[in-house]
Amino acid sequence: QVQLVESGGGLVQAGGSLRLSCAASGSPFSIRSMAWYRQTPGKQREMVADDAGGGLKNVADAVKGRFTISWDFDKNTVYLQMNNLKVEDTATYYCNAQTTWGVRWGQGTQVTVSS
Numbered sequence: 505q506v507q508l509v510e511s512g513g514g515l516v517q518a519g520g521s522l523r524l525s526c527a528a529s530g531s532p533f534s535i536r537s538m539a540w541y542r543q544t545p546g547k548q549r550e551m552v553a554d555d556a557g558g559g560l561k562n563v564a565d566a567v568k569g570r571f572t573i574s575w576d577f578d579k580n581t582v583y584l585q586m587n588n589l590k591v592e593d594t595a596t597y598y599c600n601a602q603t604t605w606g607v608r609w610g611q612g613t614q615v616t617v618s619s
Contacts, residue, residue, distance in 0.1 A: 506530045506608045508599045513613030516589055520617075524584040526599030526610055532580040534604040540573060540584045542595035542615075549598065553584060567593070589617045 512524040528535060539554035553563045553573035561573055572585040582599065594617045599610035 508610035510610040510613040515616045521587045526582045528580045537602045538582040539600040541598045544595045
């Protein structure tokens with residue numbers, strides 16, 4: 505089993521930056537890819553960025569050029585660097601791992617961007 509713990513959320517002004525972290529434990533070698541999703545009340549969870557290793561990364565159009573995903577294999581941690589944040593980036597951000605035994609989710613971390 506893989507456990508995911510996110511950190512790094514908070515309140516920031518528009519134009520500011522935050523870095524989210526997601527630490528994996530349990531069976532990190534079973535992880536095939538990792539991703540960040542976000543969700544606001546009443547809306548579906550949407551993919552923000554994913555990383556399958558080996559340079560295979562995808563970033564949603566809404567955050568392209570502002571958000572960067574990176575995976576530190578030695579620390580079993582995936583990061584989401586968020587720059588030039590906008591009010592519409594306000595959401596709960598979830599870490600996701602595709603593992604040998606299925607999908608795992610973190611508990612979520614709140615990001616609030618004020619105008």
